[in-house]
Amino acid sequence: MYVVNTEMIPGMRIVAVKGLVQGNTVRAKNVGRDIAAGFKNLVGGELKGYTELLTEARRQAVERMLSQAEELGANAVVNVRFSTSAVTQGAAELYAYGTAVVAESEA
Amino acid sequence: MFTGFFITLFCIVVLGWFFGGSAEKKHMRRLAKAFAESGGLLTEIRSFPGGAVPANGAEMVVSEVVIANDYLKSFLAGLRNIIGGEVRSYRNLMMRARQEAILRLLNQAREKDLDSVCNIRLEFCKIGLGFCVLASGTAYKRQESITS
Numbered sequence: 001m002y003v004v005n006t007e008m009i010p011g012m013r014i015v016a017v018k019g020l021v022q023g024n025t026v027r028a029k030n031v032g033r034d035i036a037a038g039f040k041n042l043v044g045g046e047l048k049g050y051t052e053l054l055t056e057a058r059r060q061a062v063e064r065m066l067s068q069a070e071e072l073g074a075n076a077v078v079n080v081r082f083s084t085s086a087v088t089q090g091a092a093e094l095y096a097y098g099t100a101v102v103a104e105s106e107a
Numbered sequence: 108m109f110t111g112f113f114i115t116l117f118c119i120v121v122l123g124w125f126f127g128g129s130a131e132k133k134h135m136r137r138l139a140k141a142f143a144e145s146g147g148l149l150t151e152i153r154s155f156p157g158g159a160v161p162a163n164g165a166e167m168v169v170s171e172v173v174i175a176n177d178y179l180k181s182f183l184a185g186l187r188n189i190i191g192g193e194v195r196s197y198r199n200l201m202m203r204a205r206q207e208a209i210l211r212l213l214n215q216a217r218e219k220d221l222d223s224v225c226n227i228r229l230e231f232c233k234i235g236l237g238f239c240v241l242a243s244g245t246a247y248k249r250q251e252s253i254t255s
Contacts (some may be wrong), residue, residue: 007153007154009154010181015115017148017150017152017157017247018157019148019149019150020150020151020209020227021148022202022205024198024201024202024205025198026191026193026194026197026198027191027192027193027194028184028187028188028192028193028194029191030189030191030192031188031189031190031191033146033191034188060193068249078152079151079153081151081183082231083231085201085231085246086237087194087201087238088181088184088188088197089187089188089196090188091150091184091187091188091194091197091230093197093201095201095205095229095231097150097229099150099151099152101154
C-alpha cells in the first residue's frame with residue numbers, strides 16, 4: 001500500500017479513484033500519566049506520555065484508514081491529511097483522511 | 108431531597124441509555140444507507156477525478172454540524188480518562204459528525220444538479236457542550252466513462 005501526502009505518486013499512474021477513506025481514534029492516558037505531565041509542566045520540556053499517546057493514536061487512525069482503502073480495492077492512498085482535536089480534558093482525537101486510488105507503474 | 112437527586116440521576120441514565128443510544132444507532136443506519144445509495148464520488152484531492160470541469164461547471168459547497176454526546180456517555184468517558192485507552196463513544200460521535208457534514212455537502216451538490224465533491228476539507232471546533240464540524244468542498248459533475 002502506497003501512502004503519500006501528494007496528489008501524485010512519482011513513477012505511478014492513477015487509473016481509478018475510489019473515494020474518500022478515513023480513520024479516527026479518541027484516546028486518553030490514565031490519570032497517573034496526567035499527573036506526571038502536570039509535574040513535568042513545572043520545569044517544561046517534552047511531555048513524553050502525551051507524545052506516546054499521539055503516536056499510538058496516529059498509528060491506529062492510519063491503520064483504520066488503510067483498512068477502509070483495502071476494502072475498496074485500492075492499492076494506494078494519496079493526499080493524506082491529519083487533523084487533531086482536543087475532545088475533552090486529557091483525551092485527544094486523531095483523524096486521518098485521504099483519497100483511495102488504484103495506481104499502476106508507468107514503466 | 109435525596110429522592111429528587113435519585114430521580115434526576117435515573118432520568119439521566121434512562122435518557123442516555125435508551126434515547127441517546129437508539130438515536131445514535133438510527134443516525135448511523137441513516138448515514139450508511141445514504142452513502143450506499145449515493146453514486147457520488149467523494150475525494151479530497153484538488154483535481155477533479157473523472158470530470159471535465161469547465162464544461163460542467165463547479166461550485167463550492169459548505170456545511171456545518173454541531174453534535175453532542177448524551178450525559179451518560181460523557182460520564183463514562185470521564186471514567187475512561189482515569190484508566191486510559193480508547194474513548195469509543197467520542198470516536199463514534201466524531202465520525203458521525205464528519206459523515207453527516209460530508210453527506211450535507213453531497214446533498215447540496217445534488218440540489219445544484221452536480222453529483223460529486225472533491226477537495227473536501229474538514230475543520231473542528233467546540234461550541235459550548237457540542238462539537239462542531241465544518242466541511243467544505245467543490246461540487247462537480249462526474250463523467251462515468253472516465254473513472255470507476
